[in-house]
Amino acid sequence: MKTPLLLTAAPVIEHEQLKPDVYRLVLAAPSIARQALPGQFIQVRVNNLAEPLLPRPFSLARISADQGTITLLYRIVGRGTRLLAGVPTGQTVQLWGPLGQGWALPAAGGILSRQRAGWPYPPDRAVMPVYVAGGMGIAPLLPLAVEWYRQGQPGLLLYGVRSGDQLALLGQWEELGVKVRIATEDGSVGIRGTVIDLLAATCLTGRHPVIYACGPWPLLKAIHQIARGNYWPCQVSLEERMACGVGACLGCVCRGKIPQVDPIAEPVPWRHVRVCREGPVFWSDEVVWDG
Amino acid sequence: MKTPLLLTAAPVIEHEQLKPDVYRLVLAAPSIARQALPGQFIQVRVNNLAEPLLPRPFSLARISADQGTITLLYRIVGRGTRLLAGVPTGQTVQLWGPLGQGWALPAAGGILSRQRAGWPYPPDRAVMPVYVAGGMGIAPLLPLAVEWYRQGQPGLLLYGVRSGDQLALLGQWEELGVKVRIATEDGSVGIRGTVIDLLAATCLTGRHPVIYACGPWPLLKAIHQIARGNYWPCQVSLEERMACGVGACLGCVCRGKIPQVDPIAEPVPWRHVRVCREGPVFWSDEVVWDG
Amino acid sequence: MVDLQVNLGGLVLKNPVTTASGTFGFGEEYAAFVDLNRLGAVTVKGLTLEPREGNPAPRVAETPAGMLNAIGLQNPGIYRFIREYLPSLVTDGVPVIVNINGYSVEEYGLLAAICEATAGVAALEVNISCPNVRQGGMQFGLSPQSAAAVTQEVRRHTRKPVIVKLSPNVTDITEIARAVTAAGADAVSLINTLLGMAIDVGSRRPVLANVFGGLSGPAVKPVALRMVYQVYQAVKVPILGMGGIYTAGDAVEFMMAGATAVAVGTANFANPRATLDILEGMAGFCLQEGITGISELTGAAH
């Protein structure tokens, strides 16, 4: 383990309903807040009954080392998130983390949180972060934007949601100086369409962009294809059904074109890599997108 | 069905911690409050998760038809009661009832809530109710005392608990004019010993007593034996593990010497009768106490 | 409107929701909560020829998302059932499926003959899978030979639909399903309970007086669903699916795995209105998905 993992009973500091089915949850977890890197996630359990049994993974949507808090942004999907939504302020939830590999940032003057693959530009080259979020995919991108902001580069957010009334917390992005472009499926705000259309319509020539994308698999696949067609380096944060979240169960794999680790073994076109451990963030061309 | 059964989501009106592990819970359930007879019980579920799966049976410790409320008095035993203890005022619990056969009272001027066995004294004979409670066995006796109070006969309560600090709500009994005698295992209040010792030491000659007892099986068995030795009619409220609570699963049986129902069948020494349906209240000599 | 009617091996049901034997008494226990006539069918508690008192208490124990039972087939015997319980059920207008349990192959035949002669019996469910009685019961359900022998004997004595209820406590359930189908079963029902136990660590004794009991409830659903899926591929007769159905979504899963109809068991204990809630939820699912006949769901996941 590079970063120590922590298991803690974290008190709920704030719990706010942003939209009918979207909540913002602030938890006191000082040591996790100190360790966590943008793009990492935690596992959460509301009680210790045998049902629901498994923890639920959530990205860190805000990491406040000074305040000793972390923030989750989540949508109610099923019984786990419904149970979570009912936890009142003051009560604790079990959580452990920070888990997985976060977003890659240039090493110079900042952090390069992922060991495996290098940074695609020379360390001193000014690059532009382009955040591409589909729906709740917005969650893990904000702490990354905070990091880039510290490095003097606010960048651009392309954000796709079903309808304008789903937009939340845009103020936080604007505070960081991030330029925000919106796509809605019903055209109620921004362009009518998806964030794929937004990205396709965005001219990034000469800007040395790095794409950071999070959302459902088909969206990420399309973004990868656009990025690849334009020779833009692109990172994606994947979601997969998880059990342990720590790399032990091998439940959460995707096909990864990871560098050959075993000098003796035959070269293989892909390996099953763990989303919870080698991911959730990958360079998009490390992922086998078909099949 | 003689009394209609009701299934309802009942709001919690009051929820009070009486002792570290004993709670008083007042629920709004007007139609159940209207129907219920002393000695009947309800089934309760806190949520609709699959775990814990089964409802929990609780006696009605107070039935207020005018206020449309019922009161439960319960001790935390395991995960079901622990979950129940966490339900805040205003939230609802699922419940259904009133279930089972309540205590027998004389028919004249009152109610004879159990059809099967008749009243042991002539209807106009003044009798004295003697309530015998071991621990939480106190719960189903209070509504019965209310009924007897209405019939002008407050009677006598013999109440055994582990220690004096377990005593709760005695004021309610005193308000009804019931004479209260206490036994504690540690001798901290009343006599040192059990309620069996209390009963054995109580002289009821010439009082035409009816014993109403509730508590653990060994206690009820001993009370039955004392009652039988003295020719006192005695009713007991039994507990058994239940699933349905409505008579459908046959999970909750005891051996009952019930009157022969089938004219064709061979006479049998006992039948398995359902505690939830033919009980929970039985005349103590209807029950096979050994084996 | 959604057409909810299904055909379970000749037994036409107005909708696919029935009750699992032993969890719904003789119907009247739940009549306060459920208009019985709205159900596809009521399957009654397992009956034997003679009245039986069953096993001593404790007979039930809660387990994670499930329960154990060891009732041991307490029942008034088939004759008293027919005299005292069947008439009111028939009056309610719901088809009655009678669950029969013999202690020998011949006894199964006799029970079938009695059902054949009794007007109010719509179909027979032949329980060869009860884990809670020492002689007979599950033993018949554990080998294809004895399962077939019981089925054949029942078939010889009745022309009413014969549904054979399979035990999940076998290495290969498709083998048993094939055997009973070849022996003349019109349908199969599955699963009965999984054999399990619980121990009270305080007393160091098994919780159930009978030591072992049958596990039911949501906990067993994945196993039940897998067996329905396997049996659907193995035999042509319709399947009455059960085992842990707790929500309408669960019931739809069973239909998609291959069930023609479903039975709701342990869920009744947790929610006395479970059958109707599930029925309404299934109809709602069909509406939402644009399904006009619920039987389209059967086998949809294959």
Added chain:
Amino acid sequence: MVDLQVNLGGLVLKNPVTTASGTFGFGEEYAAFVDLNRLGAVTVKGLTLEPREGNPAPRVAETPAGMLNAIGLQNPGIYRFIREYLPSLVTDGVPVIVNINGYSVEEYGLLAAICEATAGVAALEVNISCPNVRQGGMQFGLSPQSAAAVTQEVRRHTRKPVIVKLSPNVTDITEIARAVTAAGADAVSLINTLLGMAIDVGSRRPVLANVFGGLSGPAVKPVALRMVYQVYQAVKVPILGMGGIYTAGDAVEFMMAGATAVAVGTANFANPRATLDILEGMAGFCLQEGITGISELTGAAH
């Protein structure tokens, strides 16, 4: 103080709490939460001769009080395990039980020979019960003959303790237990997962890419406990009990049913400290009950 030491077929464990294969990776994944050296033993993820990529995703699905998995034995192969993972585990000082999976009887023999030659391997757990691979795996565990054949071949190649891991998906587990014991097993471990499935009603497809998966977690505990109880009566060798152990009380139940040691599996996912919480709870139970040696619990419910 409570003496926690137990003897599992020649493998002496400082306490009875071990990890279930496949739920604890190669140990290091949980090292941040658990001082591995405090455990009785660590059983590693199932190993095959060649590296394997396993089944496609989705591989896991939550079920009521349980989960399904269809990992399909993804592993780096026994050689890379020995080179890359075993050394640090050995340094941690915890006995390592290696879970081996052959695709033929001969392959099991070869794997056993490799373990025999590898100093850090304390004992072998022979998995004849994996439900998630198409050839080999569970098939061997479903008949006494093949189970015995695998055991015999493993026995021929090693003098280290051989623990044979049984499948619960059989009609009579005692028959298999007797066969492997006669063939030379020093201990048996049970249960592996129950074969199950789940369906996504939205897409009308099985949730798992592999269709079927293995059910584990608290849901299966009653079945596992029953099998441990039965096997304890059937064979003389010690039992490593598992299947749904979630609390110290569960572990005590398994010991009372007949287990000499226990393995914690799915519970690790719900609580990364589950192994130690359970160990501490078991020691506490003994203290409270005045038990001086934990092995007194074994079989106490019989």
